[in-house]
Amino acid sequence: MARRPSVFVRPLSMDEGRKLQRITRTSKDPVRMRRAIVVMMSGQGQAVRDITSLLQVSEDYVRDVIHAFNERGFDALDPKWSGGRPRRIGEQVRDWICLIARTSPAQCGLTGFSTWSLTKLRDHLVGQGIVAEISRETLRRILHDGGVSWQTTTTWKASPDPEFIPKMRRILDLYDHPPADGRVVCVDEFGPLNLLPRKGKAWRPQRRPRRQRATYHRYDGVMHMLAALDLATGKLFYRIRDRKRSTEFLDLLKVLRRRWPGEKLYLICDNFSPHRHPTVRAWCQANAVELVFLPTYGSWLNWIEAEFAALRYFALNGTDHRSHTEQNMAIAGYVRWHNHRAQPKVNFATDSPIRTWTDYPAKAA
Structure with missing residues (x-):
């Protein structure tokens, strides 16, 4: 099978080269950094197969990055990801799930329980027909996105002092x-x-906490x-x-x-x-x-x-x-x-x- 012809990035100016070098050193976005490395290596004359060998990526990925940079310049280093598959659970149902999670199970007819687990909450939602099916991980993410977290109950003692x-x-x-x-x-x-x-x-070696004696008589x-x-x-x-x-x-x-x-x-x-x-x-x-x-x-x-x-x-x-x-x-x-x-x-x-x-x-x- 004939090898596909190699492609190279367009000629880079001195300013573009310095900018690419700065991105590869300081960028906190791994995707942006990896794409900048591909462009910089191609600008140095390295072939597609050499770049794939070094970065452990596919040839198609390297070619797509080079073509995108040649067409759009530095905007190609920040790809616009699509939104993915549309949500199957709408915003209204998500809000309703968060509301139920904040409610005591006893108020929802689940007697004998004072708090929800993800499994019990999922079974309740499916049993009530609120959702057809839902995994525990999806349920956890819905609660996280809705600002509902697993917390310990605390007390507040208000002062009865009239003054x-x-x-x-x-x-x-x-x-x-x-x-x-x-x-x-x-x-x-x-x-x-x-x-x-x-x-x-205290500062101690990892997994080696300081031990204290136990006391039985004082x-x-x-x-x-x-x-x-x-x-x-x-x-x-x-x-x-x-x-x-x-x-x-x-x-x-x-x-x-x-x-x-x-x-x-x-x-x-x-x-x-x-x-x-x-x-x-x-x-x-x-x-x-x-x-x-x-x-x-x-x-x-x-x-x-x-x-x-x-x-x-x-x-x-x-x-x-x-x-x-x-x-x-x-x-x-x-x-x-x-x-x-x-x-x-x-x-x-x-x-x-x-x-x-x-x-x-x-x-x-």
Whole structure:
């Protein structure tokens, strides 16, 4: 059988050659890159059979690319693919499938089930005559295209506090406009600090995670960290105690009072009973300390919670301290590192929807 005559790309200019070279080096589209290589090799005088041997493609493919480039130029590197076979399932039926997938099976008459599997959903669609037939893969793609994904159910606890909005706005105002006559400090408890192996993340060889021991008995009890975050400097101040009663909380407040004499303290705190103890309230009233309480279930408004999350992640996760002294030293080391790099706390949740909430908990729910 006679070999078909070889074809070559038309003569290329210097600019076209540089452009083709740039495409072969930087293009992220494998089709565009492969077509540019074919054109560039043909422009260098290599025959069709040499190009097919190197790129492992058919001679027809190489000839089609060369002819297309000779006719349309660089537009031939981006072929306009046809849409393929028309969809057998229309848009209205696809929307209906996504709606059913978001509905509980019990509401569709499938008692005893609380969620769909792809198989059960397919059987239901065929049984109800919504589609004549459909594969699980097609069903999965329809759900994906419709923005329906397999997710874990989560909970949302809306605050029942009737004064949620006023309390939230009071706290946000203190964050945004620190009072000239004093200092805003966020206080809270962190813990309990018990001794146990903690899960964490670390750089390790692939498929060789760090192993932690199992614990069955913990004889050393727990401790508690009472901490304060000064928004003006971003620094943390804390005490670790065996308990977290009103007595320990009041001791922390006295330390803060001595640290900033002559300034009124605005303390952001939650509704934990020691914070509202009559002894604590009386002392605060007599010592220029205003307790600004968070709304019920509104601990996320306390700026110190973010610092606690960082403390847990960097200082405790992945550790297995065998004594409270060892664990307390780790916490102390992290706090020193944090305070050395601390910056004033500004711009609390400036882009968050909570800034526009006026009818909570309706919006939260």
